[in-house]
Amino acid sequence: MHHRYDVLVVGAGGAGLMAALYAAKGNVSVACISKLYPTRSHTGAAQGGIGAALGNVQEDHWEWHMFDTVKGGDYLTDQDAAEVFAKDIIDAVYELEHMGLPFSRTPEGKIAQRKFGGHTRDFGKAAVERSCYAKDRTGHMILQTLYQQNVKAGTTFFNEFHVTDLLIEDGRCQGLVAYELSTGELHTFHAKAVILAAGGYGRVFKITSNALTLTGDLMSIYYRKGLPLEDMEFYQFHPTGLAKLGILVTEGIRGEGGILRNDSGERFMERYAPTIKDLAPRDIVSRSIITEIREGRGVGRDKDAVNIDLTHLPREVIEGKLAEITDLARTYLGMDPVKDLVPIQPTAHYAMGGIPTNLDGLCLSDGSGGTVEGLYAAGEQACVSLHGANRLGTNSLGDLVVFGRRAGIAAAKYARQVEYPDMPEGAQRESVDLFERLRNGSGKENVAAIRKDLQESMMNNVGIFRNGKDMAAQVEILKELKARYQGVTVSDPSRRYNSELIEAMELGFMLDCAEAMTASALNRTESRGAHDREDFTERNDTDWLKHTMAYKNLNKADDVIIGYKPVALKGFTRAFEPKPRVY
């Protein structure tokens, strides 16, 4: 089947829904394609808040937010992006409130704000209350509110459609191909502009807060075209996932006063970040936890976790402002945060890297200003490089509303100015081939077994602490896994709702993301933000204050070509010199 829309949005999480809303306001026809129902998107799992310098509780300024974002990103953050973001997010939060989002309130009836990791006043002097929240289900409320607004706007949704290919010819995007799960049919979507907002790829790791559906599909499709993925080595581990399960426990838990303790009950963060302690940024807290565990001070039977202690907080704070995670701890661990210490461990959480874009979301085709005409990206899957080497808590929800909005506006503007591009002959050919290969594979390899080996090896070799030896080994492991993947055969012949076929396709996407990530990480011989190397322990601004651009070598299997892109070291009105990152 064939469809035609001025603007197509892929993904119906926060970034996609915001982009769709703003594209529709631009008087163009818009459709949104999602592999789930929109309300199932993973934005809904975000808990703690969305940071904006509203100053509702304490004095705050966008400059402080910009500084925290740049410092939090270990100076790999593009400062123009950080400045646009810190200013725009203030309006964006008010706009969400005007869309009806039920924020928690201050006693004066304003949007409530609380502390979060790495958010400071006066350029690092002390913690500041900047995170706007709706209890501890802020992401859920953003997702619901934006979906509601799209229902109001009459946005066309194609639910449970899996994108299988992007159509790009002569540097211009022409549309895409998608597989309709309910019929097994391939659809061609012809478009003037396409916005990619399909989320992250945390499922390449064994312990992750990410949904089963976060398999990096569009990043991989982009990469398979010979286009670059930026800064893939920077992958954030959230310090507090429920032990063994990896289910997210919001940073708001520390913002409200929760304390991390080791096996002897010591508040160990005092040793690692004396100024802001438990409210240090995520990379620092994650490494501190792993260090405690490695040095034998972990808790639990395997001594591979530490505790988060809320027991000194009033019950109404725990059951009110932190109701979601209280429920999670009770459901999955049988523990009650009101009286029990809850065991947590770092969990793979957020890709700082992804499809490179400019400030309007336009996708970049290289490190020197080339673009893909008509193709935009926003949200976790994109890399406008707001987050640099490490994302601050609450800046993901901010990123998706600010840059989702900008991508929607830019795509609609572009679509109004151009005619439809020509469609290539045989637009569906690549997608048909992909499914043919999976249905008629050569062997008896099992998708789940390969996926499990991928997740365990990535966790061990490209996790929180890294070194050249382990990552070189991982490069070889990935080659083997890709070879095994060639032997996968889908056994279910049915056309309708063939989820076996989908999972097999997703595994292929995950293997690509893992490949780009491992090659990028092996190449960067320094420690910066979330990328921490035991064999190169210092940050090295002389050689490495630059973005990685990883390209698949289309002429040689398993080969990744590494290029670079300069960091924007100045904003439009402010600039922050790289300094040692201490808290």
Add this chain to the structure above:
Amino acid sequence: MTQTTAQASSAPVSASVPMLQLKVKVLRFDPEKDKKAYWTTYDVEAQPGDRVLDVINHIKWYLEPSLTFRRSCMHGICGSDAMLINGRNRLACKTLVRDVAKNGGTITVEPIRGLKVEKDLLVDMEPFFDSYKAIMPYFINESPAPAAERIQSEEEAERMAHSSNCILCACCTTSCPIFWVNGSYLGPAAIVQAHRFIFDTRDEATQQRLGIMNQNTGVWRCRTAYNCTEACPRDIPITQLIEEVKRAVMYGQA
């Protein structure tokens, strides 16, 4: 038909926890080849702390790749995996094995009721979302917005705490006997959504929503069976919220 055993655990806990031997009875149906649904039993090993979804994933990944169901987040926030587990509507990712089966026991798994089964545990969600859309599930306030936020007290915000907690999983609506016999009834989930906006002090479309709730597809169809409240995986006191909407309709105001 019984498939052979394997270990389900993808999730937590440690080797010292005794494994449970379970039978998992799944109601299967593929309209491409089956005239009617049939039960298949799988022998599975699981840890008590495993989620039922871990067990079902295991069956799909290692025993029966064609088994079809929805799932995504694995921790009760996306609402994809609503199904009937041991006869009750639940989210498979929020239901632990130890709460529904003992060693040697059986877990039965069926699709939620009242919506057309498309394949195995996967149902057509469109009628459910049509009901949702019918109540104008979006904030309406046409007066010019202030430069900053609209002021709302903590107490006023708290009125929305329960209803805004809904994840649209459909556990409530598909457990409602009125919904089973009368598909035109909007159902508990849609009423909860209406409550979310009716009791929002900033929203200006209260009368229109009360009008929708007053129609014969609306709130008066509710017979206070409490199934919805029992089924809700997020502990929303749905029956109470429906009663509040009934009262608002009766007195013409929220």
